Amino acid sequence: MHNAFASRRAALAAGAALFSAAAPAAAQQGPGPNGGGSGGARRGAASNGDLVQGFSRERLGRLGPAFAREAERGSFPGCVALVARGGQIVHHEAYGHQDAAKTKRMGRDAIFLMASMTKPVTSVAAMMLVEEGRMKLSDPIANWMPELRDLKVERRRDGQAAEEVAPERPVTVQDLLRHTAGFVYASSAPSERIKNLYDEHNIEARTGPITGDEMLKRLGTIPLAHQPGTTFHYSISTDVLGLLVERVAGQRLDRVFAERIFGPLGMRDTAWHVEPAKRARLAEAPDGDPQKESMWRSYRILEDEAGRSYLKGGAGLVSTSADYFRFAQMLGNGGAFEGKRYLSAPVVRYMMSDHIQGMAGSPTASTGPGYGFGLGFGVRRQDGLAVAPGSAGDAMWAGAWGTFFTIDPEERLVAILMTQGPSSRIHTRMLFKNLVYGAMVESARGPA
Known part of the structure; x- marks a missing residue:
């Protein structure tokens, strides 16, 4: 027993080293198509010693050990975390491994099955047609x-x-x-x-x-x-x-997305299937995850099924942290990104308002308590009650494979977690929120 415990401790220590991230370097660059480059993020925003945009670099360093513990317990082989404030990326790092066998380091350009994080994209496309009077x-x-x-x-x-x-x-x-x-x-x-x-x-x-x-x-x-x-x-x-x-x-859904959202936003790795040249970047769930096999059969991302099967507006996309940041930041900006407007600011506010007040049912199974639902997102109703920090009016959603995002307009925050661990997804998304808000030592609301 003692030897087993010592081996476990040694493995965790090695994992923690692997999961260590260089937050200061990440704060200097936004995500381009392969996880590097400017990607439209603002540079030179407020930075003060240990702080960048009100985030503590030291506290952002907690993500590595926390994710190492999750990998060691089998939640996922690895992940990519991205945190941005006011449009500036303050943290964008890959942790752990990309493959279930843990032989390949995770890269920031890893491709993930997005599952229900497809839903906000479809909702945006629908609201574009509403704006146009269609x-x-x-x-x-x-x-x-x-x-x-x-x-x-x-x-x-x-x-x-x-x-x-x-x-x-x-x-x-x-x-x-x-x-x-x-x-x-x-x-x-x-x-x-x-x-x-x-x-x-x-x-x-x-x-x-x-x-x-x-x-x-x-x-x-x-x-x-x-x-x-x-x-x-x-x-x-x-x-x-x-x-x-x-x-x-009057168009197939993939063409609507490509022409209206993915192309203009520069989301080069977001699609309905993974092309052969990109499959080496595909992240995997742990082999021991009991949901992996059945879910993989229904997410046929290695095939281009357009024309043979309907494209799932609720669950079909693959993407990267860099790509999804551009989409989420567009919403965080009130519908605009890099000088181009996609939705009007009032429409975005309307989408991020609670549309199910007074009705039966709630999104608690995905969001935890304290959330209603808008037009494509879970929407936080109040400061208290929820089981993780946030602000009234923050919008979030997640995917069954383990991906998660949150947009907090009051704190000017966009945070994205990319991982593949279906059975641990509720636990890991709440853990990520705790880590992100725990690193935000200065609130945009001002002093308490």
């Missing part, structure tokens, strides 16, 4: 999706068989954005019947390709789990939103 949030989605015109709602009563009733109002564009349409994920369906129907009809494209038209046709035969506009239920709503964007824009 659709309104109050519009019924059946205006463009006749397959969903005859939806029913499953009504469940204790001790009685479920029955199907007419919806009290149509599903709207806003319902898709805030997950109040009545759609579900099979894994969280409130009835066994709805779960089985989602699985049997391959609604989530988990067992193989399915076109968007066919998915909508099948979805239209399955009852909603709730009356539209009454209950937040995290769901395939954003996948349906992606198909709606395609029909309104």
Whole structure:
């Protein structure tokens, strides 16, 4: 036992050395396409000895040992952390290993499966169309999706068989954005019947390709789990939103993203699949993670399925820390980045407002307590109650593979954690928030 403990301690010490990061160097550069270069980050912002933009370099150094402990306990092989304030990157470092076998050092340009961090991108694309007058949030989605015109709602009563009733109002564009349409994920369906129907009809494209038209046709035969506009239920709503964007824009979703978001923002490594030349940069989850095998089968990122299967607006992208920073900072800037405007500032504020007040359901399973939900993001309702620091109005979301971001407008903060560890994702995202806010020794709010 003593020898095993000594070996464990030695391994952790070696891991801590591997996970050590040079925060001062990171503060001098923003992420380019491969993790270096200016990337549009401002340089020369306020720095005072140990402080850069109100962050303590010494405290940012805590990230390395903390992540080493997580790697040692099997949460993930490694990760990339990026912290920016006021548009200046104060910390951008890679920690640990990229591969499950722990033979390859993690690089800042590593590519990660983003899973549900795809949802904010799809939400931004949808709001661009709203800004252009192509659709309104109050519009019924059946205006463009006749397959969903005859939806029913499953009504469940204790001790009685479920029955199907007419919806009290149509599903709207806003319902898709805030997950109040009545759609579900099979894994969280409130009835066994709805779960089985989602699985049997391959609604989530988990067992193989399915076109968007066919998915909508099948979805239209399955009852909603709730009356539209009454209950937040995290769901395939954003996948349906992606198909709606395609029909309104008259383009495939990958082309909409490329022309409106990825190309203009310079997000060169963000896509729906990983090209062969980039696969050596793909980060891996631990082999011991019980969710890895089943999730990998449903995230077919080594294949270009455009044209064969619908592109999941809720879960399909891969990206890097450098790329996603550009997207998140655009939102943190109120819709603009490097002189180009993507959304108006009032629209961004509106998206980052709580749109589910007074409804049943909450995003607590992903955000922890204290959060509502806006148009594509979890939104913090107040300073207290939550289980990690933040500010009222901060917006965050995360991915099932382990990625996470937060945008705190009050503190002018953008923070991104990229890792692949599905089973530990809730723990690691809260740990990251504690570390980030613990390093922020000067608040933008001023003295307490």
